Amino acid sequence: MTRDGRPRRLPSADYAAGPKLQACAALLTTAVAAWGVTHVMAALPNGGGEAAWPLAAILLWWLPLSWCERPIRARRDDQARLDALRVTVQIPVYNEDPEALRACLRSVLAQSRPVTRVRVVDDGSDLPYDDVRTEFEQEAAARGIETTWDRTPNRGKRHAQMHALAGDDGDVFVTLDSDSVLDRHAVREGLAPFADLRVQSVAGQVLVLNRADGVLARLSPLLYLPFTLGLRSATSALRQVRLNSGALAFYRAGVVRRCAGAYGSERFRGRPMQMNDDSLLTLHALLAGRTVHQPSAMVFTLAPARLSHHVRQQVRWMRGTAVRHLWWLRYLPLTGAAFWTAVAELLHLLLVVAVPVALVAGPDHRAHLGAAAVATGQAALAMNYAMALRLFTVRRSDESTRARLVLFALAPLAALWRLLVLRPLLAYAVLTCHRVGRWGTRAGVEVGLAARN
Known part of the structure; x- marks a missing residue:
């Protein structure tokens, strides 16, 4: 609700990248990546070795390939089958800001392609949601949408999800975080790839909802880009996405x-x-x-606004991904692209560590260290700007063109944050990946929706 008691206006977005823009951007990104790699390797001892720069170029495969992704459209003769799918949306809740939860539930009920049912599970929150529940159930009944709302002892997100979905007769399950707001057409767009019977899951595109809540929240779209519209888009072009977002996914x-x-x-x-x-x-x-990833199925999610929350979220994600790499290498078939993209990620991390170590430990390292640092900085700047071009593939109702240009200009700041903060956190997370928990970051309300008009 806004300050005057009116329902909050929900944001909307559309995917704006046409084939010509994608082709031009892919060529530009390829050129920038090639220049950056050769520039860095030329500054290393002996030119970086004969095999080093081709290896580095291969490990940046995802940069140009991410531009090959396009929204997946269903054929007209498949539409009737998609319309007949029973869709269940599952929303686990734990100490969520009531205003954020209210906006989340409203966005589900307001979908242009109505869902069949919504199952909410409160996993033992310390907060009361009586008013939110009453409003939700009344509006759902008016729209003819089935609902359930259960409260369970606190056992973690997975148990909340399975509690809701056990025995559900839906054809497609949608997992949605309680701090996330769907674009009006998110469900319609997310179902389109299921026209291909081989598709088993669809990842939605994640946008930051609370961009005005400080420097960290404003930088978050840039910090998320390498994953949301980088690796995920590239692996989607191969039809082998390895990591959906909990904010919105279809199964x-x-x-x-x-x-x-x-x-x-x-x-x-x-x-x-x-x-x-x-x-x-x-x-x-x-x-x-x-x-696959469907870039036109969009969800707005709350990003951390405080440093402590941001650090805990990143460490939790990094620990989980470190563990999951072991699973990918163990269970994915060697003949699939997904296995080799996981290997490429590991090699990339090793290269990031190996190059500085080689510079410092190698003979005559002082003569090369400065030149390599300058070259790496220049290449990182260029490649971050190339990645940040993906910001212009989305038009948001709550964001002006000027705001997007300002965010694009901040790409170097995001790159510096990754280097000085996220890289050391990654090392810490990998070494402590055995520390697994339930909700991880939410002992109470960490971030909410302010009552702005």
Whole structure:
């Protein structure tokens, strides 16, 4: 609600990248990546070695390929089958800001393609949601949408999800975070790829809802880009996405039903594994068929506005991904692109560590260290701007062109944050990946929607 008691206006967005823009951007990104790699390697001892720069170029495969992704459209003769799908949206709730939860639920009920039912599970929150629940159930009844609202003891997100979906007869399950707001056409767009019977899961595109809540929230779209519209878009072009976002993802119900037992009881080093739930569901979907990203199925989510929250969120994600890499290397077939993209990520991390070590430990390192640092900085700047071009593929109702240009100009600041903050955090997260928990970052309300007009 706004200050005067009116319902908050929900944001909307559309995917604006046409084929010509994509082709030009892909060529530009390829040129920038090639220049950056050769520029850095030329500054290393002996030109970086004969094999070093081709290896580095290969590890940036995802930069140009991300521009090959396009929204997946269903053929007209498939539409009737898509319209007949029973869609269940599952929303786990734990100490969520009531205003954010209210906006989340309103966005689900306001979809241009109505859902069949919405299942909310309050996982033992410390907050009362009586008013939110009453408004939600009344509006859902008026629209003819089935609802359930259960409260359970606090056992973690996965248990909340499976509590809701056990016995559900839906054809497609939608997992939606309680701090996220759907674009009006998100469900319609997210269902389109299921016209291909080989597709088992669809990842939505994640946008930041609270961009005005300080420097960290404003930088978050840039910090998320390499994953949301970088690696995820590139692997989607191969039809082998390895990691959906918990904020919004679509799954064929059979995938979730088959993995329900393993999903709720996963353990790592003897401890129950609750983090990285989205990547485990994606893994099961990938083993069953194709997994894609639909850039036109958009969701707005709340990003951390405080440093402590941001650090804890990043460490949780990084720990989960570190564990999941072990699963990918163990279970993905060697003949699939997904296995080799996971290997490429590991090689990229090793290269990031190996180059500085080689510079410092190698003979006559002082003569090369300064030149390599300058070259790396120049290449990182160019490649971050190339990646930031993806910002212009989305038009938002709550963002002006000027605001997008300002955000684009901040790309170097995001690059510096990754280098000085996120890289050290990644090392810490990998070394402590055995520390797995339930919700991880939410002992209380961490970020909410201010009552602005």
